[in-house]
Amino acid sequence: MFKRILIIFINRNREFYRDKSGFGWNILFPFFVIVGFSLIFSQDSRKEYKVGVINSGNISNEISIQYEEFRKTKFVEFIEFESLGNGINRLLRHRIDLLIDPAEGKYWKSSTSPKSFMTEKLLISSSEEIRTGFIPESVNGREIPYVEWLFPGVLAMNMMFSALFGVGYSVVRDRKNGVLKRFSVTPLTPFEFLTAQILSRMFVILLTTGTVYTACILIYGFENRGSYLSLLIIFILGSFSMISLALIIASRSSSEEFAGGILNLLSWPMMMLSEVWFSMEGARPWVIKFAELLPLSHITSGIRQVMNDGASLYEIRSQILALSVMSIIFLSAGSVLFRWQKSD
Amino acid sequence: MNPILEVIELKKHFPGVKAVDGINFSIEPGICFGLLGPNGAGKTTTIEIIEGILNKDSGTILYKGENRGKRFKAETGIQFQSTRLPEYLTVLETLKTFRGLYPGKTDIDWIIEVCRLEEILNRDNRKISGGQKQRLLLAIALTNNPELIILDEPTTGLDPQARRHLWEIVTGIKNSGKTIILTTHYMEEAERLCDIIAIMDYGKIIDIDTPHSLLIKHGKGATIFIRTEEPETYLDILSCPYFIVENGIEFRTDSLNLCVQKLAASGTDLTEMTVRTPNLEDVFLELTGHTLRA
Numbered sequence: 001m002f003k004r005i006l007i008i009f010i011n012r013n014r015e016f017y018r019d020k021s022g023f024g025w026n027i028l029f030p031f032f033v034i035v036g037f038s039l040i041f042s043q044d045s046r047k048e049y050k051v052g053v054i055n056s057g058n059i060s061n062e063i064s065i066q067y068e069e070f071r072k073t074k075f076v077e078f079i080e081f082e083s084l085g086n087g088i089n090r091l092l093r094h095r096i097d098l099l100i101d102p103a104e105g106k107y108w109k110s111s112t113s114p115k116s117f118m119t120e121k122l123l124i125s126s127s128e129e130i131r132t133g134f135i136p137e138s139v140n141g142r143e144i145p146y147v148e149w150l151f152p153g154v155l156a157m158n159m160m161f162s163a164l165f166g167v168g169y170s171v172v173r174d175r176k177n178g179v180l181k182r183f184s185v186t187p188l189t190p191f192e193f194l195t196a197q198i199l200s201r202m203f204v205i206l207l208t209t210g211t212v213y214t215a216c217i218l219i220y221g222f223e224n225r226g227s228y229l230s231l232l233i234i235f236i237l238g239s240f241s242m243i244s245l246a247l248i249i250a251s252r253s254s255s256e257e258f259a260g261g262i263l264n265l266l267s268w269p270m271m272m273l274s275e276v277w278f279s280m281e282g283a284r285p286w287v288i289k290f291a292e293l294l295p296l297s298h299i300t301s302g303i304r305q306v307m308n309d310g311a312s313l314y315e316i317r318s319q320i321l322a323l324s325v326m327s328i329i330f331l332s333a334g335s336v337l338f339r340w341q342k343s344d
Numbered sequence: 345m346n347p348i349l350e351v352i353e354l355k356k357h358f359p360g361v362k363a364v365d366g367i368n369f370s371i372e373p374g375i376c377f378g379l380l381g382p383n384g385a386g387k388t389t390t391i392e393i394i395e396g397i398l399n400k401d402s403g404t405i406l407y408k409g410e411n412r413g414k415r416f417k418a419e420t421g422i423q424f425q426s427t428r429l430p431e432y433l434t435v436l437e438t439l440k441t442f443r444g445l446y447p448g449k450t451d452i453d454w455i456i457e458v459c460r461l462e463e464i465l466n467r468d469n470r471k472i473s474g475g476q477k478q479r480l481l482l483a484i485a486l487t488n489n490p491e492l493i494i495l496d497e498p499t500t501g502l503d504p505q506a507r508r509h510l511w512e513i514v515t516g517i518k519n520s521g522k523t524i525i526l527t528t529h530y531m532e533e534a535e536r537l538c539d540i541i542a543i544m545d546y547g548k549i550i551d552i553d554t555p556h557s558l559l560i561k562h563g564k565g566a567t568i569f570i571r572t573e574e575p576e577t578y579l580d581i582l583s584c585p586y587f588i589v590e591n592g593i594e595f596r597t598d599s600l601n602l603c604v605q606k607l608a609a610s611g612t613d614l615t616e617m618t619v620r621t622p623n624l625e626d627v628f629l630e631l632t633g634h635t636l637r638a
Contacts, residue, residue, distance in 0.1 A: 007445060014437070179428050181397060184396075185396065187445055341397070
């Protein structure tokens with residue numbers, strides 16, 4: 001059995017690196033994205049200020065009217081946070097410019113951020129009651145440039161495309177062409193075939209992701225603040241879940257057009273809702289809940305938390321758990337549904 | 345000798361079509377068994393049910409007296425009518441891939457030699473000619489040192505030279521003692537390669553025997569072919585069984601002299617006439633009433 005898996009594994013890898021266009025695309029696409037965005041965002045052109053808000057209780061009557069007036073300030077976006085720690089973390093990384101807790105009458109500014117200084121000025125100049133009613137506190141952190149924030153998202157997105165199209169599309173094509181039919185009359189079992197597909201594509205994804213990661217670290221000086229083990233685990237689980245999802249799409253269809261449509265239907269919403277390009281802070285709650293159902297959300301946030309925030313394995317346990325559960329569900333469904341060819 | 349394969353009352357219906365309609369046959373080890381019939385006769389459906397590609401509606405298929413299982417897969421070599429191969433592999437890598445999937449193995453050098461693949465071993469399998477591809481597919485069917493080899497129309501689409509080339513290879517394999525099931529709609533191919541022929545049409549087996557016995561049973565008399573663009577004009581002259589064929593008309597007769605006399609008396613240009621003894625194609629016409637390549 002292992003020999004048969006190894007044979008198919010080797011074949012798929014050969015197919016991957018001999019398909020120069022596909023190979024090049026997998027390596028170059030994330031580079032292009034990073035290069036493009038590093039040029040676009042070499043100077044942060046966003047004009048608005050972001051204020052995080054902690055809802056810890058009712059706001060006292062003395063400042064509630066003034067606070068509501070402040071919330072109407074132009075060019076200021078307000079983002080709700082459920083926990084103080086989450087808000088402080090964003091402030092430390094300059095993802096927000098000020099954090100306020102109106103119920104407690106406190107606000108936090110970043111002493112290393114000019115925008116934080118400006119936002120504080122907007123707050124305290126809005127009214128005398130607010131200036132005297134809020135107690136200021138300072139935090140000291142380093143800004144995560146947008147490109148560095150984006151980088152984990154691009155890695156995750158590339159994993160997604162490589163898995164979905166690399167496995168989903170190629171298995172459907174092989175079914176359509178009769179390659180799977182040819183395999184079906186050999187002693188190769190569906191389990192062996194699917195295992196080889198998963199291992200081969202995981203190998204390819206880890207290799208390309210590792211290459212892109214190393215190159216970007218060397219060229220742009222991005223920093224991994226967490227452990228490489230945590231990063232590797234997220235990479236492995238992320239690619240595994242995405243490949244498993246691809247196997248569901250590839251389980252029966254022999255139409256490349258249909259598979260392509262489904263793959264696009266899955267990949268585009270994931271790309272837009274999984275915080276690859278922009279933060280979902282401030283989005284409607286149901287959208288955020290929906291995004292949590294998408295594996296890419298957990299891959300992106302897992303990589304980002306490890307790389308940008310230095311999160312430990314324990315701190316990304318929810319992402320690990322979600323990706324593990326999704327992988328099991330997807331893989332089970334894909335295995336049950338799999339057919340070598342269209343049923344007669 | 346116990347049959348290597350038995351097919352008993354096999355049926356397969358598709359909506360509106362009885363593709364296989366209760367056929368029976370058994371195959372002795374070491375022979376080449378031919379399934380002969382026109383396109384749509386049910387040959388490929390029968391073969392694909394035997395291979396396990398299609399599910400049967402009813403009937404029994406026994407391999408060495410038992411239901412087909414892992415042993416059947418391991419001991420059978422299959423060449424589909426048309427198939428694509430894993431991409432970006434050379435001919436040698438393709439061979440090694442399939443060889444690695446089986447427990448039983450043939451010496452790869454022997455396969456390369458038998459199927460004459462020496463010159464294309466390092467070529468991408470997408471960049472070989474039709475004849476080379478058929479030889480590679482045949483080689484793949486041999487990689488597990490099979491006892492039973494199923495070849496589904498292996499020479500369809502090949503030029504005459506490539507077809508004869510493949511016949512020589514199949515003859516060599518047959519001579520090595522392996523059992524072959526061959527489907528074809530080429531009469532010459534069946535005549536040359538098969539020990540037993542089952543003639544199939546509309547999902548049924550019309551007759552099954554050796555080529556020689558089929559000719560004796562169904563190929564009596566002589567066949568007169570007259571090249572003409574107006575075959576109907578000859579129906580008043582000769583009253584024997586006829587078939588309108590490409591470029592003319594064919595008559596079957598046990599009274600050759602009488603027919604020739606009638607044609608001469610009617611003023612027919614006898615230089616446009618050919619007389620021959622019946623072949624399998626005539627047998628097929630006799631049995632089915634329509635041409636083989638219809």
